[in-house]
Amino acid sequence: MLKKMYLWTILIVLFLSLTCLTNATTPKDALVIGANTEIFITNDPGVSFEVLPNAMVQNIYAKLVSVVVKDKQFITVPGLAESWEVAPDGKTWTFHLRKGLVFADGDPLKADAVVYSFQRVLKLQKSPCWLFSDVLGLTEESIAAPDDYTVKIVTNGAPSNVVLTMVGNTLSGVLNPRVVKEHEVDGDMGQAWLMDHSAGAGPYNLEEWDRKIKVVLKANENYWRGAPKIKTVILQDIPEPTDQLLLLKKGDIDVAWDLTAEQANSLKGGPDVSIVTTPGQSDEYVGMNAGWGPFKDVRVRQAVKYAIDYNAIIDKVMTGFAINNQQFLPVGYFGYVENNPYYQDIEKAKTLMAEAGYADGFDVEIVTNTTERRKTEAVVVQENLAKIGIRATINLMQASQMYAKFREQGLQIIVAGWGVDYPDADALSNPFANYRVKQLAWRCVWYDDYAADLTEAASKEINEDRRFQMYQDLTNYWHIYGPFAMMYQPIQFWGVRNEVKNYDKAAEGYSVHYDLTEVYK
Amino acid sequence: MKLGTYIIKRIFLMVIVMLGVATIVFFITRVIPADPVGAILGGNAPIERVDEMRHQLGLDKPITLQFIDYIKGIVHADFGISLKSNRPVLKDIINYFPATIELAIASMIFAVVVGVVLGVYSAIYRNKPIDHFSRIFSILGVSMPVFWLGLLLLLLFYYHLDLLPGGGRNSLFIFSPRITGLLLLDSIIAGDWIAFWDGLSHIILPAFVLGYASAASIARIMRASMLDILRQDFIRTAKSKGLSKRVVIYRHALKNALIPVVTIIGLSFGSLLSGAVLTETIFSWPGLGRYIVNALLVLDYPAVTGGTLFIAFVYSLANLVVDISYAALDPRMRV
Numbered sequence: 001m002l003k004k005m006y007l008w009t010i011l012i013v014l015f016l017s018l019t020c021l022t023n024a025t026t027p028k029d030a031l032v033i034g035a036n037t038e039i040f041i042t043n044d045p046g047v048s049f050e051v052l053p054n055a056m057v058q059n060i061y062a063k064l065v066s067v068v069v070k071d072k073q074f075i076t077v078p079g080l081a082e083s084w085e086v087a088p089d090g091k092t093w094t095f096h097l098r099k100g101l102v103f104a105d106g107d108p109l110k111a112d113a114v115v116y117s118f119q120r121v122l123k124l125q126k127s128p129c130w131l132f133s134d135v136l137g138l139t140e141e142s143i144a145a146p147d148d149y150t151v152k153i154v155t156n157g158a159p160s161n162v163v164l165t166m167v168g169n170t171l172s173g174v175l176n177p178r179v180v181k182e183h184e185v186d187g188d189m190g191q192a193w194l195m196d197h198s199a200g201a202g203p204y205n206l207e208e209w210d211r212k213i214k215v216v217l218k219a220n221e222n223y224w225r226g227a228p229k230i231k232t233v234i235l236q237d238i239p240e241p242t243d244q245l246l247l248l249k250k251g252d253i254d255v256a257w258d259l260t261a262e263q264a265n266s267l268k269g270g271p272d273v274s275i276v277t278t279p280g281q282s283d284e285y286v287g288m289n290a291g292w293g294p295f296k297d298v299r300v301r302q303a304v305k306y307a308i309d310y311n312a313i314i315d316k317v318m319t320g321f322a323i324n325n326q327q328f329l330p331v332g333y334f335g336y337v338e339n340n341p342y343y344q345d346i347e348k349a350k351t352l353m354a355e356a357g358y359a360d361g362f363d364v365e366i367v368t369n370t371t372e373r374r375k376t377e378a379v380v381v382q383e384n385l386a387k388i389g390i391r392a393t394i395n396l397m398q399a400s401q402m403y404a405k406f407r408e409q410g411l412q413i414i415v416a417g418w419g420v421d422y423p424d425a426d427a428l429s430n431p432f433a434n435y436r437v438k439q440l441a442w443r444c445v446w447y448d449d450y451a452a453d454l455t456e457a458a459s460k461e462i463n464e465d466r467r468f469q470m471y472q473d474l475t476n477y478w479h480i481y482g483p484f485a486m487m488y489q490p491i492q493f494w495g496v497r498n499e500v501k502n503y504d505k506a507a508e509g510y511s512v513h514y515d516l517t518e519v520y521k
Numbered sequence: 522m523k524l525g526t527y528i529i530k531r532i533f534l535m536v537i538v539m540l541g542v543a544t545i546v547f548f549i550t551r552v553i554p555a556d557p558v559g560a561i562l563g564g565n566a567p568i569e570r571v572d573e574m575r576h577q578l579g580l581d582k583p584i585t586l587q588f589i590d591y592i593k594g595i596v597h598a599d600f601g602i603s604l605k606s607n608r609p610v611l612k613d614i615i616n617y618f619p620a621t622i623e624l625a626i627a628s629m630i631f632a633v634v635v636g637v638v639l640g641v642y643s644a645i646y647r648n649k650p651i652d653h654f655s656r657i658f659s660i661l662g663v664s665m666p667v668f669w670l671g672l673l674l675l676l677l678f679y680y681h682l683d684l685l686p687g688g689g690r691n692s693l694f695i696f697s698p699r700i701t702g703l704l705l706l707d708s709i710i711a712g713d714w715i716a717f718w719d720g721l722s723h724i725i726l727p728a729f730v731l732g733y734a735s736a737a738s739i740a741r742i743m744r745a746s747m748l749d750i751l752r753q754d755f756i757r758t759a760k761s762k763g764l765s766k767r768v769v770i771y772r773h774a775l776k777n778a779l780i781p782v783v784t785i786i787g788l789s790f791g792s793l794l795s796g797a798v799l800t801e802t803i804f805s806w807p808g809l810g811r812y813i814v815n816a817l818l819v820l821d822y823p824a825v826t827g828g829t830l831f832i833a834f835v836y837s838l839a840n841l842v843v844d845i846s847y848a849a850l851d852p853r854m855r856v
Contacts, residue, residue: 026693042607211616212617212808236689237689237807238805243688398560400555400820401555401559404556431565438567439565439567
C-alpha cells in the first residue's frame with residue numbers, strides 16, 4: 001500500500017514539475033507572432049515573393065525609399081536615399097544617399113552596395129525579377145554609382161509612382177556585398193546562405209530560421225533611424241488557427257496571423273485581445289469568358305453583375321472582413337476613387353437577359369478551387385444566377401489545375417482572386433484590362449483594344465493628373481464592358497494582445513510596408 | 522533455412538518492395554490532373570513563365586525519360602531538389618525526420634506500456650471493472666478522430682487547466698541543445714535538464730494523441746492473446762505445481778502472449794510514422810508528415826516521392842527487424 005502511495009506521489013510531483021515550465025507571458029521587449037510559416041522559402045530579398053516572408057524581409061533590409069500609408073493613401077518617403085530627382089526625359093533617376101549609413105555589422109553602406117543588390121536581382125532571375133526587368137525595363141548596365149553617395153538608374157520611362165514603389169519594394173532591399181560574396185557557393189550570389197542568414201541594414205537582423213518552428217529577428221542597434229523598441233521578434237510556426245487563438249488568449253503569443261473570420265469576430269469586445277484590420281492587397285472576382293456563348297453579349301455580362309448579391313457575400317461569406325470595392329484598384333492606391341455602380345437588382349438583370357435573347361436563361365459551369373471560402377462564394381453566385389434563369393453547375397478544381405485551364409482560356413465562369421504585385425494602378429489595370437499582357441483579360445477572352453490602349457497609355461503617362469483621369473475613364477469603361485464582377489476587396493485582420501501598442505500602425509501597409517519598428521509594449 | 526540466408530532473402534524482398542513503392546509513387550504523382558509548376562508559381566504567373574519553369578525542371582520530357590532519371594537518382598540516394606524549398610529533398614528529410622521519429626518513439630512507448638498493461642489486466646480480471654474500462658478505452662481510441670481529440674486535450678490541459686504547453690517541441694525562450702536532432706536525447710547528452718523537462722512536457726499530449734489508437738488495438742490483442750494463453754495446459758500445469766499467481770502470469774503467460782503483440786507493434790510503428798500529419802499539425806510539431814502533406818498540396822514531386830520513399834524505407838526496416846527477431850526467436854518462422 002505504502003509502495004503504491006510512493007509511486008503516485010512521484011508521478012504527481014513529476015507531472016507538476018513539468019507543468020511549472022509552462023508560462024503564459026512573452027517578454028516586454030519581445031514580440032511573438034503566431035503564424036503558419038509553411039509559405040516560407042527564403043529570406044533573400046532578391047528571391048522572396050510571398051506576403052508573410054516579405055513582411056520579415058522588409059524589416060531586415062533597408063531600401064532607398066519607403067512606401068508607407070498616410071491618410072489611407074500609399075505615399076513614398078525617403079529611406080536610405082534622402083532625396084531623388086528624375087531627368088526631363090522621365091527615364092533617368094538619381095538617388096542621393098545619406099552620409100554615414102552602415103550595415104548591421106558596421107560596414108559602411110555606400111552606392112556600390114545598392115548597385116550590387118539591384119544587379120543581383122537581375123542576375124538571379126527569380127520570382128520578383130520581372131518587376132525590375134519588365135515593369136521598369138532595367139538592365140545591369142542601366143544601374144550605376146557615379147560616386148559613393150549617388151545611384152543612377154535608367155528606366156523605360158515608367159511613371160514616377162511605379163518607379164518609386166518598385167524602389168521601395170522588398171526586392172530592392174540593399175545587401176552587404178562583402179558578406180554576400182563571402183558566402184557565395186558555385187556562383188549562387190549567396191542565395192543558399194541568405195535563405196536563413198541576413199546581410200542587411202534594416203531595423204532587424206535575421207538571427208535564426210528554424211524551419212517549421214520559428215523565425216527569429218534581433219534588433220539592429222546600428223539601424224540608421226535608431227534601434228527599434230522591440231528587441232526580439234519571433235515568428236512562431238503554428239499551422240492551426242484554433243491553436244493560434246488559444247495561445248493568443250493565454251498570452252503565449254502577442255499576435256495571431258491566421259485567425260478565421262469567425263474566430264476574429266469571437267474576440268471582438270474581449271478584455272485582452274483586439275482585432276486589428278487593414279485593407280488587403282487583393283481583389284476577389286467573378287470572371288466571365290467573353291468569348292464563350294452568351295457572355296459574348298455585354299448585356300449578359302451586365303446581367304450577371306446585377307444578379308450578384310455583393311452585400312450577402314461580404315456579410316455572410318466574409319462575415320464583414322471585406323470592402324465593397326467593385327473596381328480593380330484597391331483602396332489607397334493611386335487612381336482609386338470609390339466607384340461601386342453595381343448592386344443586386346434582379347429585375348434589371350432579367351430585363352438585360354431578355355434584351356440579349358436569353359429570357360429563358362442558359363446552362364453554364366462555374367469553376368473555382370477547393371478552399372472553403374471560394375466554395376461558399378461559388379454557391380452564393382450559383383444561387384444568385386439561378387434567380388435570373390442561369391443554371392450554373394459548380395466544378396471544384398485544385399488551384400493549379402484551375403489556373404492551367406484558365407490560362408488556356410478554357411473556363412466559362414471562374415471565381416478567384418488576384419494578389420497585387422506592387423502598389424500602383426499599373427499592377428492591376430494591366431491584368432484586368434489589357435489583354436495584350438495575356439493575363440486575366442486575355443484569359444477571359446476580352447479583346448478590347450480601347451481598354452488595352454488606355455491601360456498602356458496610363459502606364460506611360462508621366463503627368464500625374466492626366467494619369468489619374470485615365471484610370472477614372474478606364475474604370476468606368478471597364479465597369480460597363482469588362483468581363484469581371486468584382487465581389488470585394490478582402491480585409492486583412494490580426495488578433496493582437498492589448499499590451500502590444502501601435503500594431504495597427506505597423507500593419508497598415510500590410511504586404512507593401514509591414515513596419516515592426518512602430519510596435520512597442 | 523539458416524538465419525543468414527533468411528536475412529538475405531528478406532533484404533532482397535525489401536529492395537523489391539522499395540522499387541515497387543518508388544514506381545507507384547512516381548506514376549501516382551504524374552497522373553494527378555494538376556500542374557506542379559502552376560501550383561508553385563500561383564495564379565498570377567504568365568504562361569511563358571510556367572512553360573519556362575516546366576522546361577527547367579525537365580517536366581516537358583517524355584515520362585519514360587523522367588522515370589529513368591528518377592530511378593537513377595534514387596539508386597544514388599538522390600531524391601532531387603524540392604521544387605518549393607529549393608533544397609535537396611534529402612536535406613529536408615534529415616531536418617524534419619528527428620521530430621517525427623522522436624514523436625513516434627514516444628507514442629510507441631506510451632502505446633506499448635498502456636496497451637500491454639490494460640490488455641493483461643483486463644484478461645486477468647475478465648468482466649471486472651478494469652476490463653470494462655479497457656473496452657471503453659479501446660473503443661474510444663479507435664473511434665475518436667485525432668484532430669478532435671488533439672484540440673480537446675489542448676483546450677483542457679493547456680487552455681483551461683494550464684498544466685501542459687500549447688504545442689511545439691519546446692518553449693520559445695528555452696533553448697535546447699542540438700546534437701542528433703532528437704530533442705530529449707540531446708538534452709540528456711548535454712545534461713540540460715531544463716530543456717529535457719521542457720521537451721518532455723511538450724511531447725506528452727502529442728504522444729498520447731498519436732499513440733492512443735495503437736494503445737487501444739494493442740490492449741485488445743493483448744487481452745485476447747492473454748486469455749488464450751491462460752487457457753493452455755502448461756498454465757494449468759504451472760498452477761498445479763503450486764507456483765504463485767504472479768509467477769504464472771508474468772513468467773509463463775505474459776512471455777508467450779506477447780508474441781502476436783510484437784507483430785502489431787511493427788505495424789503500428791509504420792502508422793505512427795505515416796499517420797502523424799494531423800497530430801503534427803495540431804501540436805505545431807515540425808515533422809516529416811507535415812512536410813510531405815504540404816509538398817502534396819503544391820505538388821512538389823521530388824519532396825512527395827522522396828518523403829514517401831523514406832517513410833516506406835523506415836517502415837520496411839522496422840518490419841524487417843521485427844521479422845528477423847521473430848525468426849531468431851522462433852525457427853519455424855524461417856520456413
